[in-house]
Amino acid sequence: xxxxxxxxxxxxxxxxxxxxxxxxxxxxxxxxxxxxxxxxxxxxxxxxxxxxxxxxxxxxxxxxxxxxxxxxxxxxxxxxxxxxxxxxxxxxxxxxxxxxxxxxxxxxxxxxxxxxxxxxxxxxxxxxxxxxxxxxxxxxxxxxxxxxxxxxxxxxxxxxxxxxxxxxxxxxxxxxxxxxxxxxxxxxxxxxxxxxxxxxxxxxxxxxxxxxxxxxxxxxxxxxxxxxxxxxxxxxxxxxxxxxxxxxxxxxxxxxxxxxxxxxxxxxxxxxxxxx
Amino acid sequence: xxxxxxxxxxxxxxxxxxxxxxxxxxxxxxxxxxxxxxxxxxxxxxxxxxxxxxxxxxxxxxxxxxxxxxxxxxxxxxxxxxxxxxxxxxxxxxxxxxxxxxxxxxxxxxxxxxxxxxxxxxxxxxxxxxxxxxxxxxxxxxxxxxxxxxxxxxxxxxxxxxxxxxxxxxxxxxxxxxxxxxxxxxxxxxxxxxxxxxxxxxxxxxxxxxxxxxxxxxxxxxxxxxxxxxxxxxxxxxxxxxxxxxxxxxxxxxxxxxxxxxxxxxxxxxxxxxxxxxxxxxxxxxxxxxxxxxxxxxxxxxxxxxxxxxxxxx
Numbered sequence: 001x002x003x004x005x006x007x008x009x010x011x012x013x014x015x016x017x018x019x020x021x022x023x024x025x026x027x028x029x030x031x032x033x034x035x036x037x038x039x040x041x042x043x044x045x046x047x048x049x050x051x052x053x054x055x056x057x058x059x060x061x062x063x064x065x066x067x068x069x070x071x072x073x074x075x076x077x078x079x080x081x082x083x084x085x086x087x088x089x090x091x092x093x094x095x096x097x098x099x100x101x102x103x104x105x106x107x108x109x110x111x112x113x114x115x116x117x118x119x120x121x122x123x124x125x126x127x128x129x130x131x132x133x134x135x136x137x138x139x140x141x142x143x144x145x146x147x148x149x150x151x152x153x154x155x156x157x158x159x160x161x162x163x164x165x166x167x168x169x170x171x172x173x174x175x176x177x178x179x180x181x182x183x184x185x186x187x188x189x190x191x192x193x194x195x196x197x198x199x200x201x202x203x204x205x206x207x208x209x210x211x212x213x214x215x216x217x218x219x220x221x222x223x224x225x226x227x228x229x230x231x232x233x234x235x236x237x238x239x240x241x242x243x244x245x246x247x248x249x250x251x252x253x254x255x256x257x258x259x260x261x262x263x264x265x266x267x268x269x270x271x272x273x274x275x276x
Numbered sequence: 277x278x279x280x281x282x283x284x285x286x287x288x289x290x291x292x293x294x295x296x297x298x299x300x301x302x303x304x305x306x307x308x309x310x311x312x313x314x315x316x317x318x319x320x321x322x323x324x325x326x327x328x329x330x331x332x333x334x335x336x337x338x339x340x341x342x343x344x345x346x347x348x349x350x351x352x353x354x355x356x357x358x359x360x361x362x363x364x365x366x367x368x369x370x371x372x373x374x375x376x377x378x379x380x381x382x383x384x385x386x387x388x389x390x391x392x393x394x395x396x397x398x399x400x401x402x403x404x405x406x407x408x409x410x411x412x413x414x415x416x417x418x419x420x421x422x423x424x425x426x427x428x429x430x431x432x433x434x435x436x437x438x439x440x441x442x443x444x445x446x447x448x449x450x451x452x453x454x455x456x457x458x459x460x461x462x463x464x465x466x467x468x469x470x471x472x473x474x475x476x477x478x479x480x481x482x483x484x485x486x487x488x489x490x491x492x493x494x495x496x497x498x499x500x501x502x503x504x505x506x507x508x509x510x511x512x513x514x515x516x517x518x519x520x521x522x523x524x525x526x527x528x529x530x531x532x533x534x535x536x537x538x539x540x541x542x543x544x545x546x547x548x549x550x551x552x553x554x555x556x557x558x559x560x561x562x563x564x565x566x567x568x569x570x571x572x573x574x575x576x577x578x579x580x581x582x583x584x585x586x587x588x589x590x
Contacts, residue, residue, distance in 0.1 A: 055347065102374060108345060110374040113365055119335045120370055123342015130324055131300075131346070150366075153335035160330075 002272060004209050007077060008038045009269045012238045013262065014073040014086060020258050022090020024098065028235040028248040030070035032173040032206070033140060036231055037074040039212040040138055049079035052105045058135050059124050061109050063117020064142035064171060065099040066250075072096055072104070080106035115148025117141060118168060122158045125166035125226070136219070138167045144176030146187045152197070159198025164220035168194075168228040171206065173235035177249045194228045206231030239264055284440035285383040287419035288426050289314045292351055295430035296325050301348045302430060305329055307336040309354035312442075313383050333358045337366035337378070344376035349430065356382025356398040356439050357389075364404060367437075372408035377433040381440070385415075386476070386526035387554070387568075388442035391561040398439070399554050403531025405437040406504040412436040413503040415475030416455075418448045421501060424455040439475060441526075443564065446479045448499070460507040466494035469582045470514035470521045474500045474533050477524040480568065483575035488582055495582055500533060508540045515545040520585045522550045524578055526568075529553040548588070550581045 011034050019025030041047065045058040062071050069089070076086045081095075081104060088094040095103060099112025109120050121139035128135050145151065158166050170190065178184050191201040200221040204211040212231070219227045235249075236242030239261045242253075253261060296302040296318070304318055305327040319326045327343070329336035333354065340352040352359070359367065359380050371378045382401060389396035405413045412434055416422040422440060429436060448454075454461065463478070464485050473481035478499045485495040496518055498510060515521060521541065523534040534551030541547055554571055568574050572581070 109341070110369060113369050115334075116338055116366060116370055119338020119366070120342040120345065122335075123339035123344075124346055125342075126327065126339065127343050127346035127348060131348075133346070150332075150334040150338070153332040154338065157329060157332070157335055157339065 001210060004038055004042055004213070005272045006269060007042055008035050008209065009265050009272065011038055011070055011073045011077055013265050014076065015070040016253065016258065016261055018072065018086055018089040019069050019252055021087065023252055024090055024250070025069045025252060026066040026250045027252065028175070028242060028245070029064060029067040029142065029171070029173070031237045031239065031242065032233040032235045033064070033067045033171050034070045034237065035207045035209055035212060036140060036169055036171065037070060039209060039216055041074050041078045043213050044216040045138065046135070047106070049106065052080060056133050056135055059108050059121070059137040061117040061121045061137070061139045062100050062111055063139050064114065064145055065111030068098065068100050071100060075104065075106045114142065114145040115150040118151055118154035119157070121166060121168070122154050122161070122163055125158065125163040126161055128165050129161070129163065136165050136167060138169060140169045140171060142176070143170055143172045143174065143181050143187060143190070144184070146190065147185050152193065155194055155197040155199065158226040162198070162224040163226045164222070164224055166226040167216070167219045168226065170228065170230045171233050172230050173233040175235045175244070175246045175249070177246065179246050190230060198225060200225040200227045201230065202227060203230040203232065206233035207237055238268065281444055282419045283442060283444045284416055284419055284422040285442070286314050287422040288381060288440065289318060291423045291426040292430065293318050293321060295427065296322055299349070299430065300325065303327060303340070303343050303348050303350045305336050305340045305343070305350060305352040307331055307333050307354045307358070312355060313353040313381070315353060333363040334366050337363045338370050340378045341366070341370035341374060341376045344378050349377045349379070349433065351379045351381055353381040353383065355396065356385035356401055357396050360398050360401040360404060360437070368408055371435045372411040375410055376435060378435055379429050380437045382437065383440055384442035385439035386441060387559055387564055390563045390567065393561070394558045397559060399526070399528045400531070401437070401439055402503050402525070402527050402533065403535070406536070410435055411504065414438045414501060415503060416440060416501055417475060417478035417499055418445055420447065420449040420451055421454040425501070428455065428457060441476050445476050448478050448482065455501060458502065458505060458507060460510040461499040461501065462510065463497040463499055464495065466496040467517050468493045468495060468520070469586050470496040470498055470518045471524060471578060471582060472498045472500050472511070472514070472521060472533065472537055473524040474503060476526055477573055480574050481524050481578060484578035484582065487575055487579040491583060493582065493586055503533060503536060506536055506540065508544070511537055511540045512544045515541045515547040520548050520582070522552060522578065522582050522585060524573055525553045526573065527553050529555060548585055550585055552578065552581060
């Protein structure tokens with residue numbers, strides 16, 4: 001578990017470094033997804049960077065495609081792309097687009113327009129059911145993304161076809177670009193919406209690595225039902241002055257803020273080392 | 277030859293059923309349109325390769341992309357009007373941009389639905405689909421060409437959009453030589469003018485060419501069954517060898533076949549052109565053939581436009 005916690009610190013570090021170097025990025029949402037991504041890629045999912053096209057691999061879709069920086073950082077740390085490629089982010093003709101594309105090894109879907117990922121994930125889960133490669137499909141969505149009606153079309157489909165090999169994870173950081181989700185356009189009761197579509201609804205602290213690994217490893221929770229994990233998260237998690245602030249949706253830190261952020265990450269890493 | 281029995285959509289469903297029996301990786305997805313597409317038999321015979329998505333076109337396209345990303349060749353079928361409007365972003369992102377092996381089969385396209393109104397017409401589909409990088413666009417002219425095209429697509433991994441109509445249309449072809457990928461069909465030889473058509477207007481273009489013969493005008497009729505990738509070579513040859521081009525399409529005069537031909541000729545061999553199609557308006561309430569007549573897409577009107585263009589030179 002200590003390794004996973006340290007990994008999450010390194011992912012946050014690389015995430016901020018590439019955002020700073022590119023002078024662009026979705027800082028807050030990238031940071032709120034980090035622990036979920038680390039749990040999936042370093043513990044839960046069966047994936048092999050040496051065989052990114054293995055038909056039996058577990059599938060992951062970043063439906064909230066704007067949180068791409070921490071996704072790239074995780075793919076790099078996990079060995080799908082070289083660390084030097086990360087440094088090209090934001091540079092002319094980089095392999096790395098501002099939203100995920102399948103040109104990048106490990107990426108399963110070109111995303112960035114919200115409300116697409118759950119449908120494509122359900123299609124993958126159906127293929128797995130009908131053709132028996134036996135993999136699981138994980139789809140990470142934003143909470144604000146639930147304003148898109150297509151998400152509910154996909155939820156109905158997955159419930160109807162009893163896709164118990166499909167896991168939706170909602171990064172419930174409670175903020176979208178204009179402010180709190182419940183003020184911009186109320187999305188609650190999220191759990192009840194999924195339940196009504198035939199899903200098993202569960203939740204966890206989206207920054208508690210032990211809890212995340214446990215809940216994500218135990219999916220499907222119930223036979224014959226897709227699972228949704230509502231992960232309670234903090235936008236900007238890990239950097240005190242970025243946490244819970246909508247303005248950090250796509251704000252880029254300046255040099256001083258970067259130094260401060262790195263100090264905070266150093267402190268977190270030291271605490272992990274000290275067993276705190 | 278008159279064909280009252282088999283619309284293109286039925287030729288498609290019969291053919292895709294045959295192909296899917298041979299290939300377990302062919303899937304058919306629909307959105308409560310198994311009746312209008314005529315997929316009932318497919319659903320009964322190959323339930324494991326059939327997916328009903330309900331009235332949810334956005335999701336149907338996403339599901340299709342997901343199936344395709346797992347190594348399948350997916351034909352998602354339903355009214356052209358919905359797949360080219362409601363789910364356009366899914367088509368753009370999940371199919372074209374992600375480059376998935378999804379074939380969007382838009383049935384009852386153009387003004388097939390007659391008096392049902394603009395909600396049900398798709399007169400913008402060529403324009404939007406051909407503007408997406410990597411998306412192929414096809415409009416077969418009759419049941420024979422539909423069958424040949426379907427067999428071709430069953431073996432292709434490219435994203436594609438196919439539009440076909442609702443009613444049976446007169447046969448343009450017999451069972452040979454109707455479709456070669458990337459090559460437009462020259463149906464009549466002629467050097468006075470070229471009539472370039474696609475889909476259901478090909479038949480009317482041929483009739484117009486026959487009528488023109490009585491005036492001593494020899495028109496070259498070209499079936500541009502593939503709008504993208506377009507056969508520019510055949511267009512340029514027609515421009516160079518005839519000097520007059522009339523295009524005929526069941527589509528808005530903006531962005532479709534006429535625009536495509538003008539894009540090619542204006543940059544390679546400018547010639548006099550007339551673009552026949554549906555004007556920039558919501559169409560009248562009428563039966564499809566009545567609408568073709570009203571908007572000048574049948575033989576008499578096409579022939580008149582060719583005469584005007586050719587005689588304008590004299």
